[in-house]
Amino acid sequence: MCGIAGIYSFSDDTQSRVESMNRALIHRGPDNQGIWIDKNIALGHSRLSIIDTSDLAAQPMISANKRFVIAFNGEVYNFKELSDNLKKDFPEKYGKIGFKTKSDTEIVLELFSCYGPKSVTMLNGMFAYVIYDREENKLFLFRDRIGIKPLFFSILNDEVLFASELQSIMKGLKAKTLNKEAIPLYLHFGYFPEPHTILNEVKKFPAAHYAEWDGKKISFTKYWNPEDYTNTVKISFKEAVPLFHKLLEESVCGSLISDVPLGVFLSGGIDSSLVAAIASTKTTGKLKTFTVSSPDPQHDESLFAKKIAKHLNTEHFEMSGNEKAILSLAEPLLEKMDEPLADSSLFPTYIISEFSRQHVTVALGGDGGDELFMGYGTYRWAKRLNNVFVRLGAPMARLYLKNTRHAQFFNPQIYKYLKSNIFSIEQNLFPSWELDSFDTSLLKDFQANSSKTKHLSPSSAQAFFDLTHYLKDDLLVKIDRASMLNSLEIRPPLLDHKIVEAALQLPDKFKAKNGNMKIILKEILSMYVPRELFDRQKRGFSIPMQQWLKKELAYLPEKYLNNDSLRIFSVIPKEDILKTYNLYMSGKCDWFYNRVWTLTVLSHFLEQHKDIEIV
Structure with missing residues (x-):
């Protein structure tokens, strides 16, 4: 890199x-x-x-x-x-x-x-x-x-x-x-x-x-063009498993080519475990694997990563996601962010990159598995919201869920920009109808409604949206910035274009069914690792930003959102910013934490780069 x-x-x-x-x-x-x-x-x-x-x-x-x-x-x-x-x-x-x-x-x-x-x-x-x-x-x-x-x-x-x-x-x-x-x-x-x-x-x-x-x-x-590969092929599950197994093996093998030390990020989830499992069979000597434990027990999979590493007989390195260490990164990472990015998982990604770089120069990751094999809850929401009975019951659901985050899913305005609104609500950001003070016409460019994708199921259409937008412009950007700040190269074998093309043509039922997600990946992983080590509810690695912005990191929104001289007020109405800030800080809308963080990141950038003219 x-x-x-x-x-x-x-x-x-x-x-x-x-x-x-x-x-x-x-x-x-x-x-x-x-x-x-x-x-x-x-x-x-x-x-x-x-x-x-x-x-x-x-x-x-x-x-x-x-x-x-x-x-x-x-x-x-x-x-x-x-x-x-x-x-x-x-x-x-x-x-x-x-x-x-x-x-x-x-x-x-x-x-x-x-x-x-x-x-x-x-x-x-x-x-x-x-x-x-x-x-x-x-x-x-x-x-x-x-x-x-x-x-x-x-x-x-x-x-x-x-x-x-x-x-x-x-x-x-x-x-x-x-x-x-x-x-x-x-x-x-x-x-x-x-x-x-x-x-x-x-x-x-x-x-x-x-x-x-x-x-x-x-x-x-x-x-x-990924749209050229969205027509479902006729293939049985029995035929699909060895096909994808072979594609995965070829991609991982190609990703292992290096003249410098190499390892694998192992979170304990399906995607990284599968990459590590295949890589462990294709390397000479012990494969190095890396994980960082989360300070939030609800999002800590390090114990599972350790068990999987032991089963694969890798040389496993674990770093404790020390809360104090992560908190100390807040302002330094804001300074080095390059362009505003509100994804707070930049913090743990930076930490594991810094930790891994002490041992290797290249690391393989499991990025892309969620978007290609339906690993997010948003795909269930896409299916629900396209159900005529859910639409009919939306007014009652909105009344029942009043003043909660989920009530937003039943706002009738969600359908104007359905895919991006589902994403925005799931990420605790600003849905389109709360941006009335702006011209939101640009949002129509990001709904992926071309003639080649209109036949997709609601879940597949949402996944395609994530593949072409969220993955590319958020997740891969986050990984590039966090790793490159530590001079570490990260390779994502699951995003080999041949795997992407094949995954886009798979029937939905091979990816997710009855709440079971990433079905085909789990089937392949079970060839290497016992199911009891990985077949569980998805946790994901996150940090408790909702609590931190009210306590340990409260000084950041206070400094960058609650000061009369801030440049952000010439871009976003001050009353809108303070309303969001006060609703969150008062506890009335705790789910506004990511909105507050998004605004804080933007305001910090504008204060840091005062040579950028606001006209």
């Missing part, structure tokens, strides 16, 4: 700006930093050495024919196979001499040299990269299918800037203004969904796309 940055510009200060942008990424790549400059282009790279740690694999890297230059962030798991294909297809170029490195970056670069931008479709992995064509003065940008690796870009006055993080690209901008139109999206989701960022000048590069910049205009090409 690395960090990339660059500018395509005709200005005189390009080099100094890219150097500043690259310095902001040193935590992503502490092993080496490189800058390459030519005419109107400057590329920067911060390297975390994973595959081929030699200096020959340093970046930016120039192609064998000297025409192309690459800055690459990520991993390509099938690069050895692709290397063999290049030697076979172009024996005169690569057959005798071969390649100068053993890195995946060189293979990506030479594939582009031979096949052009469509070569991205050959890659299996997680990545964001740019390639510059020195002959035609064109810049190409790429991002992986799922959006695992981040990429920000800005186009202003015939100038293109790009970087792995917002804080990096901000170093190269000459002016920054707040994106007010996206604020209701942040309040509704707890994150800024692609393509939006908190700045007008910067966008998130879309997943599964590549783009070409010719010096005047940019053109985007979508090279993969």
Whole structure:
């Protein structure tokens, strides 16, 4: 894993700006930093050495024919196979001499040299990269299918800037203004969904796309679409189990390729346990596994993780999720957050990343299992709310549940933006009807109602929404930020695009039925681990933010929401903020804690970056 940055510009200060942008990424790549400059282009790279740690694999890297230059962030798991294909297809170029490195970056670069931008479709992995064509003065940008690796870009006055993080690209901008139109999206989701960022000048590069910049205009090409795989295939459960077992084995095996120490995050849940179980059979020597216990007993699965690790005979490392240690991270993590993200599980993710980094440089995780195999309670709500009898009984349910969080599910306005409102309520955020002081028209872009997905069941449609929005723009962002702040690479084997494609085509009943979730994953896991160690109610790792914001962390909302001079009041009406704050603090609406945290995170960012103009 690395960090990339660059500018395509005709200005005189390009080099100094890219150097500043690259310095902001040193935590992503502490092993080496490189800058390459030519005419109107400057590329920067911060390297975390994973595959081929030699200096020959340093970046930016120039192609064998000297025409192309690459800055690459990520991993390509099938690069050895692709290397063999290049030697076979172009024996005169690569057959005798071969390649100068053993890195995946060189293979990506030479594939582009031979096949052009469509070569991205050959890659299996997680990545964001740019390639510059020195002959035609064109810049190409790429991002992986799922959006695992981040990429920000800005186009202003015939100038293109790009970087792995917002804080990096901000170093190269000459002016920054707040994106007010996206604020209701942040309040509704707890994150800024692609393509939006908190700045007008910067966008998130879309997943599964590549783009070409010719010096005047940019053109985007979508090279993969998950909607193309949403038609259910006719397959029996007996046939599906070995198919997915094989896909999982192939993905985990590919993810184990590394020239540095590697381990697995083991929470004790289904997804991470399955990854650890398969990995333990594919490694030589004992596999290292890592877990952090939660200070909240209701969300602590460390005992189960320990039992599963013992059964798999891994070298298990457990860190106590010390409440004091987590609390001490509050302001430091707010300072390093890059862009406002209201997901408080950033804290435990940071802690386990910091802990694991003492032993390994790469860790495998179980991300993606909930979205692909229906592991969230929101999918049950989607099914309920599409039931005609539930709709008819909604007025009575709302009356019965008055002044409780669940009453929101029976508000008739929920159906205007059903998928995002279900998510927002489940996350204790602001449903669309509570954002009347804003223009919420942008929300219609995030409902996933295309002709290719209209046939999906309510549960599958909600899961598809999570896959294409929540997973990509919240969970994977959280993981990237928390791990990269500790110079740790995290790989999610369950998000191999072949697994995603196959999972989208599975019948719902193979995923969830009668309250039993992740059915097919449990079936495969039972081949490695006794069911009594994992077949239980989902807990998930969380921190007691609802209590902390009234006690140990009460100073944060007090400081960033209850002060007359705050910049946030020029963005969100002061009376709305104080109403939310007071209802939570008084105990009348305890579930408002995440709303308070969401507002606190935003206000902190605005106070931290006073160079961002609010117009």
